[in-house]
Amino acid sequence: MKEDITINKLKKSFSKKDIDEMEQRYRAAFINSLSGFKSGNLIGTIDLENKSNQTNLAIFSSCFHLGASPALLGLVSRPDITARHTLENIIKNEVYTINHVNTQIFHKAHQTSARYPKSTCEFEATGLTPEYIDNFEAPFVRESNLKIGMRLKDIVHIKMNETKIIIGEINNIIINYNDSLPIDQNSGHINIEKLDSIAISGLDHYHSTKSLARLSYAKPGLTPKILK
Amino acid sequence: MKEDITINKLKKSFSKKDIDEMEQRYRAAFINSLSGFKSGNLIGTIDLENKSNQTNLAIFSSCFHLGASPALLGLVSRPDITARHTLENIIKNEVYTINHVNTQIFHKAHQTSARYPKSTCEFEATGLTPEYIDNFEAPFVRESNLKIGMRLKDIVHIKMNETKIIIGEINNIIINYNDSLPIDQNSGHINIEKLDSIAISGLDHYHSTKSLARLSYAKPGLTPKILK
Incomplete structure (x- = not known):
């Protein structure tokens, strides 16, 4: 008998009309x-x-992987005030940093989304510490455990909703760790859970993670193995 | 005295040259x-x-939020074989579904990444169940707890690495839940942790989540409150 994991579940459906009729912030x-x-x-x-x-x-909760060779990351920039200072600076200077938020700093990280005037330094206002490396004119976040220096490569305009996708190439990476470097020396996989990185859902929900498994490269007819 | 959460941490840096010299799969x-x-x-x-x-x-581990009004989601499609069948079908039919992977089905979900010939039905091969609704010609995954029907709106070509970003508008949503619908009726936030959705890191690492907090809308000079 086939296992049916949806048995006894309740169901709620939303149509396009239901979505269109929702209040804007909801x-x-x-x-x-x-x-x-x-x-x-x-x-x-x-x-x-x-x-x-x-x-x-x-x-930002919108950083995404775009390619490994060249090593590219994308960022979605909404046409709103908070994002604009970041976008303006990236366009002017063509360098920026991407710093993983972790469980120790997520309150401070969230506070950077307040609509500060441009003259406010969010580092000072939130108690995070700027950190610089030689020959790279953008501040890293000292308290982050995974920091990436980026060089702007392209900005893609999404006509449908005035959104921009900022595409950058990775210039350098800094990892801070406690006991042992959480990089699998066979595969290259970085265990970002061990770097205490958080996940975000929705606009304001922060989550830590618990590893379920790493699964081996999938092949037809073979059940994936759990990697150590 | 300022708290310093980076004290005693070890540090590992990677330059662009280090990255360029890594073996391709690593x-x-x-x-x-x-x-x-x-x-x-x-x-x-x-x-x-x-x-x-x-x-x-x-x-896919690349679905991302692109806008709420209109309700748009993006998907990054790499120029490789696994993704191509999906992209071909989306271009032909202009409808597709996005179904959250959860802790009960992540092994089966992972197995869909095996390079099956086009004639293989991944639903059958992996033991997942197709489910249809009226007037929408793409299969949902019965065992998923959050399913989204999508209509193709645009495909953006990223010249730098031959990647395509598939942009679709949400047509409908189906949520399966156990006891109470995990939607905050005040804010509209959906607690996807309660729907058992998983997070992915790297190529093959699956994680469940543990809620840290929802934080109130950030305002200059105010510490964000924890929402219930």
Whole structure:
């Protein structure tokens, strides 16, 4: 007998009309929950044209993998105020940093989404610490355990909703760890759970993770093995 | 005294040269780990030009939120064989489904990434069950607890690496739940952790989640509150 894991479940359906009729902020939270778990990253930028080298730090849940060779990451930038300072700085300077949010700093990371005036330094306002490396003019977040220096490669305009996809190439990576470096030396896999990285769902929900398994490369007719 | 959560941490840095010199498959796993946690979704499609209405089911870790109004989701399609059947069907039929992978089906979901010939039905091969609704010609996954019917709106070509971003608008949503519908009636937030959805990291690592907190809308000068 085939196992049926949907037995006794209740069901709720939403039509396009149901979605269209949702109040705007309700719909934003609802639709933002649908894609699944998201990455949580702090994007660090600097305005070098500003006399005081004004930095900016903003949380994004939209960083995604775009390719390994060249090593590309995408970021979705919505046409709103919070994201604009970040986008402006990236366009001007063409460098930025992507820093994993972890369980120790997610409150501070969330606070960067407040609509501060451009003159406010989110590092200072939230108690996070800017950190620099040689020959790279964008601030990393000291308290993050996985930090990526990025160089802008392209900005793709999504006509349908005035969204922009910022595409950058990885320039360098910094990993901070406690006991042993959580990189599988056979495969190259980085165990970001051991770096305490969090996942985001919806607009405001933060989650830690618990490993279920790594599964071996799938082949037709073979059941995937659990990798150690 | 300022709390310093990076005290006593070890540090490992990788330069662009280090990345360039990595062996190809090692680099793929390494770079795929960097963006942070990812969504895990099964994409259901059908080939209506095929006499037997051949279905296809493929796991994607690249579904991302693109906008709430209109309600848009993006999918990154790499230029490889596994993704191609899905992309071909989406281009032909302009409808597809996005189904959250959960802790009960992640082994089966992973198995859909095996390079089956096009004539193989991944539903049959992996033991997942196709499910249809009226007036929508793409198969949902019965065992998923959050299923989204999608209509193709645009395909964006990323010139840098021959990747395509499939952009679709949400047509309908089906949620299966046990006791109470996990939607916050005030905000619209869906608690996908209660739907047992998993997160993916890297190429092959599956994670369940544990809620840390939902945080209130951030405002300058105010500490975010924890929402119930």
